[in-house]
Amino acid sequence: MALATAILRAGPGAVREAAAALAAGRLVAFPTETVYGLAADAGDDAAVAKLYAAKARPSFNPLIAHVASGTAIDGHGTGPPGAAAAAIAAAGRLARLNADALQLAAAFWPGPLTLVVPKLPACPVGSLATAGLDTIAVRAPNHPVARAILAAFAGPVVAPSANRSGGVSPTSAQHVIADLAGRIDMIIDGGTSPMGIESTVVACRDGHVALLRPGGIPRADVERVLGHPVAIAATAGDSHGSPRPQAPGMLASHYAPRARVRLNAVTVAAGEGLLAFGPVGPELAAAACRVLNLSVRGDTVEAAANLFGHLRLLDAAGVTSIAVMPVPEEGLGEAINDRLRHAAAPR
Numbered sequence: 001m002a003l004a005t006a007i008l009r010a011g012p013g014a015v016r017e018a019a020a021a022l023a024a025g026r027l028v029a030f031p032t033e034t035v036y037g038l039a040a041d042a043g044d045d046a047a048v049a050k051l052y053a054a055k056a057r058p059s060f061n062p063l064i065a066h067v068a069s070g071t072a073i074d075g076h077g078t079g080p081p082g083a084a085a086a087a088i089a090a091a092g093r094l095a096r097l098n099a100d101a102l103q104l105a106a107a108f109w110p111g112p113l114t115l116v117v118p119k120l121p122a123c124p125v126g127s128l129a130t131a132g133l134d135t136i137a138v139r140a141p142n143h144p145v146a147r148a149i150l151a152a153f154a155g156p157v158v159a160p161s162a163n164r165s166g167g168v169s170p171t172s173a174q175h176v177i178a179d180l181a182g183r184i185d186m187i188i189d190g191g192t193s194p195m196g197i198e199s200t201v202v203a204c205r206d207g208h209v210a211l212l213r214p215g216g217i218p219r220a221d222v223e224r225v226l227g228h229p230v231a232i233a234a235t236a237g238d239s240h241g242s243p244r245p246q247a248p249g250m251l252a253s254h255y256a257p258r259a260r261v262r263l264n265a266v267t268v269a270a271g272e273g274l275l276a277f278g279p280v281g282p283e284l285a286a287a288a289c290r291v292l293n294l295s296v297r298g299d300t301v302e303a304a305a306n307l308f309g310h311l312r313l314l315d316a317a318g319v320t321s322i323a324v325m326p327v328p329e330e331g332l333g334e335a336i337n338d339r340l341r342h343a344a345a346p347r
């Protein structure tokens with residue numbers, strides 16, 4: 001049965017309503033700096049079960065627990081002093097953070113970094129949310145609306161991206177409405193997610209650090225803080241489709257628009273849409289039925305912010321095949337290329 005989905009513009013009243021709805025076991029989508037999340041009380045198994053159903057997400061794919069980073073509502077940039085410490089304290093009630101995890105959290109929280117760490121026996125987050133694993137993914141988002149809701153709720157919330165499982169992630173309330181209206185209780189509209197690409201997921205256990213998902217914190221920044229290189233963990237998207245990928249959500253086809261996606265395009269076939277990066281030659285522009293540029297000036301930060309919205313716009317324009325120009329692997333390019341490879345994977 002369809003739910004009436006309340007759509008509220010972000011503000012103090014909406015923050016209070018969102019926190020109350022979460023406490024009542026309801027599903028609330030809200031903006032984070034990366035993408036919009038669909039939140040449920042992490043300690044309420046019935047709410048978590050509804051969340052999996054609303055997204056049509058396979059229950060073997062665990063969720064990220066989001067924690068507060070203090071009570072300030074002005075969380076811009078790296079957050080007010082003390083925000084990282086507050087987030088670390090909140091995460092410490094769920095999981096054991098070793099020295100590597102603490103170092104990364106101190107450097108990047110609140111922000112687009114998710115740590116996969118051993119779950120405490122007394123962790124209030126149930127095994128449905130963590131898909132039965134003995135680890136839990138934890139992140140402290142750095143978006144003023146997300147920070148305010150988490151502070152008001154005063155407990156962990158699980159929040160996957162607020163889209164149908166396997167589809168293009170949402171970077172605006174309109175994207176969430178298009179995917180989930182009638183399936184969730186509330187959407188807090190806080191404008192466009194500034195970063196546009198999900199958090200970097202890093203596993204820290206037994207003195208070993210692995211990058212499970214490239215994201216908003218470039219790998220080089222993680223390596224700079226740790227002082228050594230970090231390997232990318234193999235995922236199911238890579239060649240052999242291992243049945244137990246390290247980040248269980250990283251299935252081959254993911255982030256996929258309706259249109260077919262063709263990578264590293266140097267030519268455009270008749271009728272194809274072009275997802276450009278950097279300057280576009282006249283032949284390419286002329287051949288494409290539609291051209292959207294991730295970043296005319298070739299900036300991977302700008303490209304990340306545009307990626308999911310542009311894929312959705314090309315779908316909305318009725319394009320059936322998207323030719324994607326090459327994006328360099330540097331900076332956020334690693335995360336962009338990861339999402340594009342999944343979008344292009346066989347369905």
Ligand code: TXA
Nearest residue numbers: 034036037062063135136137160161198199247248249
């Ligand atoms: O930026 C983000 O991280 C956004 C916003 C809303 O915070 N959230 C997000 O959640 O991207 P989701 O569910 O779409 O992606 C979570 C990823 C999945 O690949 C999942 O498999 C992985 O994190 N993950 C979660 N718990 C894990 C665990 N215990 N071990 C390994 N991977 C885990």
Ligand code: MG
Nearest residue numbers: 160161162169
């Ligand atoms: Mg997702």
